[in-house]
Amino acid sequence: MDFFNDHRKLFLTATGLFFFLTFWVAIMPAIRNQNDNLPLPNAAQLTAEELAGKAVYVSHGCVACHTQQVRNIDMDKPFGKRPSVAADYAGNGRTDFWRNTATLMGTGRIGPDLTNIGNRQPSAEWNLLHLYQPRAVVKESVMPAYPFLFQVKQQVETGDVEINVPDEFRPAGPGKIVATKEARQLIAYLQALKQTELENPAVVPAFLYKREIKAADVPAGSTSEPGLDGVALYASNCQSCHQANGEGLKGAFPALKGSPIVLDDNPELLIDVIMNGYDPRPEFAAMPAVGKNSNLSAAEITAIINHERTSWGNKAREVPAAEVQQILDLLKKTASN
Template sequence: MNFHRNHWLLLGTIFFGFIGLAFIIAILPAQWMQSNTAPLPQAKPLSDLEQRGLEVYIAEGCVACHTQQVRPLPMDSPWGRPAAAADYALLGPMDIWRPYSPAVLGSARTGPDLSNVGARQSSETWQYLHLYNPRSVVKDSIMPAYPWLFEPATGVEGDAPVMTVPEAYAPKGGKVVPTPQGQALVAYLLALRQIPIEGAGSMAKASTTKNSQAGGSTKSGPGDDASAKGATLYANNCASCHQANGQGLPGTFPPLAGNAVVLAEDPSEHIDTILHGAQGRTIDGTEYASPMPGFADQLDDDQVAAIINHERTSWGNDAPTVTAEDVAGRREAGGK
């Protein structure tokens, strides 16, 4: 039989061969993995609001630029620990019409990976401003704005949070409120928090690994470039809110340049703020309602000290520096 001359036989072999290989190589292993992979012990299913946020995330095409799969590579270490199959065990079908889990892993890394964005950037206010106009909080961002997820503030907004937008990007009136879709999307983004896996390393440990592989060290000591380390840690953890120049965002995130807490002789309040966060403080006559997250679980004592020393010696600040031992003492005291 001239197999190569029988077009129908050749086409049928190719077609059914492809279907068979797809089942063997992709579909059956995926079904087995989904059926036999248990979620991590501390994992919780998405709430109704977060589930709606996932639908908005998919509808707005966020997966086109953002992944949710941290690779075991040094370049991915700032985004969290390497992803594991158990991270996706609770990601089920959207509804009866969409019987497969949504494709949120992504492949394009135009923007940062979002697997741990809820822990990495836990400020609800920052997330809203970033959606309204990314340039309002990240000057060089190339992410498109999503103003249709917001409405002008009218004075009576119910439970919707009112966002004061920086003047350069503000609409008429200067304030906006997120729509239900915007609130759901931010709730979903804040729910994206990796659960630590023993042996896999935390976000802070991952950063330590990257630094070590680059030939550096996260421990201060003779010969270390402590200033560069503090600047890097500040850029990765603080600059998105307080800005690279330490000026913050007026009325939203306080400045660190000339800040009385940063310049204080006694660094206790400065250390406590970074370890445990803060909310509702009045600085230089301006009230800042946006909560600042604490970094006690993400950063070790030496890293916190490096950030504090960077803040105390940058942008014209000239205050006494601290040591990792100072941070350890405040951490043990548990003060806020």
């Protein structure tokens, strides 16, 4: 009983038990978890500018509406090439000595997942315009606008990044809209969000609960494969720039409605643009290599271009998947020479 009457013994025993349990229950599992989930071999570390952009992302509450976790279900497939794994987040280091880093996996998905947004939408011009006024590029967007991350200047100076804003969204009066340093850092961070390729394709997790494909899903006479919806694929890969009506945005993104490239009987240039991007016109922003970045198959490209060639008053012939595959093989061969 003397032990229970001696407060020093009680205090020292309780303190020792506390540290013992902390070590075995918290510290050791954390060390094992850290060793078991190392960063992927090809994972790129964020630069100083991208880390600053991450801080801007956190400070403006972007994590409240956007996740960074691709779940292993079929409905998440548009957000990444594969479901997320623990190693995707293992490279996060401490912000500084006092603060841990933010993982930013998110808890709600009001806006789209951003895990692979650097590949899905690598255009800085599009991202800046979307940040300034989301409804300028996505009419139905519920995202708040961030015009305070931009300045109106009478003259663009060296190092400034000007954005072309449609007239209906421009502030009254003359001037050029220029991105601030914070806006450029935030976009740098978003463009850095790219899902790392796994070295061994055999261990890539599968997307589960795939939609059952039925013959009725494909209209009679269509050249697209069963289960491929050209409208949905266009919406996922092209609509944010070229708009649902195919008319694009004046001064920012060209129209597909009535486009000679889209309507050309030979679809080779159109397919080349989708796969490898396009930047010959100074009046428009450069188009990223959507097909290559999203790893679109011949069947998916067929569905997209046939939607573009037969919508909004366009009346070009539908291109069979076999012809698209031949053109893709030719483009690949030309690129390798």
